[in-house]
Amino acid sequence: MLPSHHEPNPIEPLLTARQVAEILSLSAHTILDWAEAGRLPSFKLGHAVRFRQSEIAAWIAERHRSAEAAA
Numbered sequence: 001m002l003p004s005h006h007e008p009n010p011i012e013p014l015l016t017a018r019q020v021a022e023i024l025s026l027s028a029h030t031i032l033d034w035a036e037a038g039r040l041p042s043f044k045l046g047h048a049v050r051f052r053q054s055e056i057a058a059w060i061a062e063r064h065r066s067a068e069a070a071a
Contacts, residue, residue: 015051023056 015023017031020040024031032049035042041055 013053014045015053015056017049017051020051020056024060 017028017035021028021031031040034040035049035051040051041059042049042051044050
């Protein structure tokens with residue numbers, strides 16, 4: 001999770017579900033399902049779901065730290 005004081009950069013790159021799917025080696029359908037369920041940080045831009053690059057990077061880092069702690 002991002003700290004509550006984190007202010008997203010309004011001009012940082014936004015990713016599509018397909019781009020996030022490529023990063024995570026998953027299907028775009030899975031990414032959209034996870035976003036809808038709140039498992040991935042995302043937001044709606046009109047009818048499109050978008051992902052902030054920094055939030056996806058933080059989400060990946062958190063999963064990595066959790067996996068290392070469990071090992």
